[in-house]
Amino acid sequence: MGAVGRLAVRQDVLESWLTVVDADTPRLRAERLNELLAETSAYPRLTDHAGDGWHIHYRDSDLRLGAVLRALISVGTALHLTGRGMDRLRHCALTECRLPFGDFTRGGRQRYCSPTCANRDAVRRHRAKVSRLTHS
Known part of the structure; x- marks a missing residue:
């Protein structure tokens, strides 16, 4: 093959x-x-x-x-x-990623496939918050 x-x-x-x-x-x-x-x-x-x-x-x-x-x-x-x-199987919560992963965390609440995706989403939320505060 x-x-x-x-x-x-x-x-x-x-x-x-x-x-x-x-x-x-x-x-x-x-x-x-x-x-x-x-x-x-x-x-x-x-x-x-x-x-x-x-x-x-x-x-x-x-x-x-x-x-x-x-x-x-x-x-x-x-x-x-x-x-x-x-x-304990799900897709990454980061919209542009969506990779599947197995959740091995103790509490079973893992949302992202990797720390990179978690950080990217945290930065995005932070920037959106700052933007809302500065434009209010």
């Missing part, structure tokens, strides 16, 4: 995952994630396939790239949501 084919596979995997991020209820999020899990994940098993130490795989060993990505992303997302909360 060429680079263009691999890119298309990755894009398809990410588009499928975004349907989970975009789900507006925990039940719908779980349904969409269960569909992804059913496609490629498998029962957990211990493996030392590379000789670099034992670890858990949640997928069969003979999968192609797209299926491996789908399995890793869907299992990782399931572990994140069940461990942190079903509402």
Whole structure:
């Protein structure tokens, strides 16, 4: 498979995952994630396939790239949501960004994908406030 084919596979995997991020209820999020899990994940098993130490795989060993990505992303997302909360996936609050992210904060109130976006939005709010005060 060429680079263009691999890119298309990755894009398809990410588009499928975004349907989970975009789900507006925990039940719908779980349904969409269960569909992804059913496609490629498998029962957990211990493996030392590379000789670099034992670890858990949640997928069969003979999968192609797209299926491996789908399995890793869907299992990782399931572990994140069940461990942190079903509402711990969202899009960045910065309008021009909107990247999806997993919220790992203690309180579960992360609004931005990165400190850069949080700072950019804070500067924008500050400038808007100063502008309102100076034009009043």
